Amino acid sequence: MTQSNHHAAPRRKALRVAAWTAAMAVLLALTGAGYIYVKLNGNIRGVDINGALGTDRPTDFDNGSMDILVLGSDSRSGANKKAGGGDDDGTARSDTAMIVHIYKGHKKATVVSIPRDTLVDRPSCTGAAAAKSVMFNTAYAVGGPACAVKTVESMTGIRMDHYIEVDFTGFEHLVDALGGVKVTTAQDIDDNDSHLHLKAGTHTLTGKQALGLVRTRHGVGDGSDLGRIKLQQAFVKALIDRIDSLGLLTSPTKLFKVADTATGAITTDSDLASVGDLVGLAQSVEGLSSKHVSMVTMPVTYDPADPNRVVPLTAKAQQVWAALRADRAVPKSATTGSAGDQTSTSGVVKSAS
Template structure:
């Protein structure tokens, strides 16, 4: 199929990145390595199992899990100044990873010195009509953007900023500001918001029994506490976290390269979720549901076990083969190679495709900055 032909919605494509100039009023990159994994999406899939518990009559368990879920009322904070809510059967979800030092994250590193959180991983997940295919657009944290005026959860208004690092939106105004910034960039309304924290991710991997990957090269990164010889591995939660955090152990050491690594990891994780036998083990199902619900913060429309499970149940038909993962088209900033700029014309193709519920054209991600992440082959559990 040529790049110019019109593929089926969600047809798998390739990553990419090129674009205009902005200079940041947001924060500079912190010294700590980026820490989050694209495996955030697995929370949505595994939460579908919560529905089984909800139907057993185990009231205590149901309400215990309900109490785990934290939520943010995005709709109330943002009001009506948002892109049109198009009802065409598709859904768009902003998935973030946060590194707040609370809740056990302080033992794992990350976060800021004052205890506030940062978002170092961001994905826009577009679920196509019929909920059989999805496209995932990863937004590099170091992308310089026009951050809109934002009001945080405490009612404080933060002024707009030009040339701000994308991840400054979350650290400045929280979840609502991150959603508003993405909607401003994309012109696409986010139907839902899901955030997973650092410590929760590690626990989730452990409950799942680890993740199988194959390394074609030795990986050693003291910053990420990762030391793997070339070969097959079943990663523990700590090792998996180290893998998705590493910048210097694999590839060219760039944030874009790390995103490619994370995307491969997510696909391996999704392939394994169906094989862990959770529906045949009530204890494992509960442990998984308890960990998943405790790890997430959602928008207020997903703040109950029933709503989260219903939402996740609608995603169960999407497997890794029907998921396209790309990087938002960007180019390196000539003034600072540690920053990237949105390739506006190509990015517009990406967002236009999602708005129309169409596949992202290959032309949108051709010739843009991608980084490299050689050395790891993610492989599902056989």
Template sequence: MTEQSNGAGRIRGRGKRRKKPTTARRAATVAAGSAAGLALLGASGLGFAYFKINGNLQGVDINQRLGTDRPKNLDNGSMDILVLGSDSRSGGNSAYGVDEGAARSDTAMVVHVHQGHKKASVVSIPRDTLIERPECTDGKGTAVAGAQRAMFNTAYEVGGPACAVKTVEKMSGIRMDHYIEVDFSGFKKLIDELGGVEITTTRAIDDTKSRLHLEPGTHTLDGEQSLGLVRTRKSVGDGSDLGRIQLQQAFMKAFIQQVKDVGVFSSPKKMLDLADAATKAITPDSELDSVGELMGFAQGLDRLGADDVRMVTMPVEYDPQNPNRVVPLKADARTVWRALKQDRPIPASALEDSAGDKGEAAGVVRSERPTAAVKGD
């Protein structure tokens, strides 16, 4: 269970950094792109829809839980969002297996929206990365001890959203402005309301575990198939989490383009249905847990298209002690985080030695609408 916000001390989201933050989460791409439809609600005059959709949102108060032990919040016009996909099997997600302990973060992306909000850099953090997990406090206020060589996704498992945010902030030195969590069942419904996402596979995907079976060619994936794609691991590439990340990134490019093409302006009902599904799919931080706050957030992102988003994996290498795990390439990872902190493009040189963003998985799935590469320095 995630901690529910009491709503105290909220600041309206404006889609930019704040000089003085309050004391009181598949990419920002899934939630942010979907939330753009919410911006239409005010203009539509559908007051009843506002209250219905507003009731879908339940936030988690990250700021209150973390207090002041956080990186400095820089006022340079950029914005950083931690997006997590939870692998909980509770509720509507029970069809995907039985929990082995608490839920963990199945997907993690740091979305950096550059100054001017015309470009974004997305850094995926492999769930199997061995890291130094800091001490944190869980959703019930109980202290959780830190750990050495802990898998990254255990931060969410032992301490919930606030611990995941604290772990990312300690790794990166960057303060997260927002947190958005997406669950399995909500993700499926969102894709179905969107009308599916069009992709092209260059070879067959046959993955029993993720329940995805696709022949080579062009497909419009429904929600179930989309979820299967972003969970596919064993049947593509080397079967590692790094290959799965490449599939997720390719899918998110196609998703962003689909959101742009969906035509909600010409269909109020489609807009309403999409907004309803999006707000049911996410758990945001307490500064984004109302329609009004999401409207401001979405308006700051609505100029971003698939060509404007560069997606990379945090520089890692396979752990010499355990080939099923990866460890950060510390110097290269610092270069990546420093570039984002300084609101600069990620240098290509920082990714050259990484085990991520390599292998055949990247070429298995592509959008039917090819996008231009966005290069670093």
């Protein structure tokens, strides 16, 4: 093996990890030595989830699978105020939440979206008191990443092996560093709230446009958060297609730009907060492609007392969590009849690879 090929393989493996981190966290790492490695390593922000939560967590079954909580935060602080738009109330929330379950063998995955407006019982965590029937995204608001993880673990009975978070600005910069992401819209999208205006057709979205797409809810479908989740899931597919089409290894300058942006865009649990750890994770999922990533929305129904909120369909949700705990595919019966299953943006946005 030549020296060039020796370095190219791990770079390509590291890039592919983005495929299942729900459109927001491309984890690319250069494997060179010296100041490049140090710079990229210094970009990554880590949070000690294990230290914050201690031992009061679900059993970590060693069956070869892996579960990662991926959050997109809607903090309006700093540069995010401009990127996110709206008022800055000083509170950050988990605007997007996905559980990425990577099956044994790491050749396929299921991504379960958790609607941010889901009413849940939040456990006490990191100094925040327990609360009944509150919106899921308040967990991050009151207790940060550790509280979000604990709330997910309490809901699902599944221990999260890792945590990855990306904010508005990081998401925009990441998409721009990739040269945009191509999507096809089958109808016009006009949403002043998310600042997205697209005519029907094929577009290579800039970072700003991509952020508008994954945040829009009034421009398509029924205007609900469930419709927005469907758009986010469609964007994940488009992002996977984009990554698969990139020829970054032929351009060292572009490769470094993407690596620098990607590592600076994310916050991870402390066990992933180094280039070496991210490369190890990437190597473990070599071969995972878009064709083997299933998208599911947690089974919910609209709250009879407030149509702007949803509540879990407990029995069906437990089917989802039981399947993931057992490292099995989520059965179709688990999502049939869910409001998320009935909400469709089919034909609005699709991958245009």
